[in-house]
Amino acid sequence: MPNAINVLFPTADALLGATELEVERAVLQVYQEHTNHQFRGMTTSQTIADQLFEIGGYAYEVGRRNSAHRLISRASKKLEDAGLIEEPDSHNGRNGYRTISEKGRRAVSEIEFIAAKVRSQFVREMFHPSLPDAAWNSFRSGDYDTAVFEAFKAVESAVRKKSVGKNSITDRDYGVILMKKAFDPKSGPLTDTRATPSRRERRCELFTGAFGELRNHKAHGDPIILDPLAAVEEMMTAGTLQRIVDTA
Numbered sequence: 001m002p003n004a005i006n007v008l009f010p011t012a013d014a015l016l017g018a019t020e021l022e023v024e025r026a027v028l029q030v031y032q033e034h035t036n037h038q039f040r041g042m043t044t045s046q047t048i049a050d051q052l053f054e055i056g057g058y059a060y061e062v063g064r065r066n067s068a069h070r071l072i073s074r075a076s077k078k079l080e081d082a083g084l085i086e087e088p089d090s091h092n093g094r095n096g097y098r099t100i101s102e103k104g105r106r107a108v109s110e111i112e113f114i115a116a117k118v119r120s121q122f123v124r125e126m127f128h129p130s131l132p133d134a135a136w137n138s139f140r141s142g143d144y145d146t147a148v149f150e151a152f153k154a155v156e157s158a159v160r161k162k163s164v165g166k167n168s169i170t171d172r173d174y175g176v177i178l179m180k181k182a183f184d185p186k187s188g189p190l191t192d193t194r195a196t197p198s199r200r201e202r203r204c205e206l207f208t209g210a211f212g213e214l215r216n217h218k219a220h221g222d223p224i225i226l227d228p229l230a231a232v233e234e235m236m237t238a239g240t241l242q243r244i245v246d247t248a
Helices: 004-008 012-016 020-036 045-051 062-081 090-094 102-107 110-119 133-141 144-163 175-182 197-213 228-247
Strands: none
Touching: 004 020, 004 110, 012 062, 020 045, 020 062, 020 102, 020 110, 020 133, 045 062, 110 228, 133 144, 133 228, 144 175, 144 197, 144 228, 175 197, 197 228
16 A cells, blocks of 8 residues: 555656655655554564555556665664664664654654655756755745745856946845846846836836845845745746846
């Protein structure tokens, strides 16, 4: 029967391409599932990996199966080192059986599991190619504020690179100030001279507004981003801005 890992990572390739933190969270969820089960109560990392390829799970392929075993084994070792899973007793412990600990139960959040499931639906190719690794990796690990910040930081870097030395723009300009100078309707080096004056103004407002509102929630004293979909929307907004910069 498919477990939490199958749900979060529908294919073996998706699992093997996941971050270590994502795998550890999913494996911890499976240990909880087994511990809570009326008849199971405990499990081993090998059993967890084997179940992934049972009927209704991943398509069987020796290479992927062996890789999945190694991945689940490493994740289980880290969970045990962190005190999130433990031996049920000395006898079963010697045979490799583990259960979730009380610390592990506290670490498992239904909200986080749902968020992880949402994150797993997105792949890197859905975002602008310029999205930096720092943004993507932060998103995958659930650090949405950093993901958004890094996405906008990449746009800012691209704008500065194309604009420095023009319209009094220097390497020290950043954020809203940089956007105002770069997209100034009359003198901005990235303004679209083919567009009408009103559209140039709107584009300038688009960039200054986005950087003033979305670039750094923490600096604005706003609540941290908890919704992965909100993070995706803002990262894709950064991608839209990057596309404009690419053609400016």
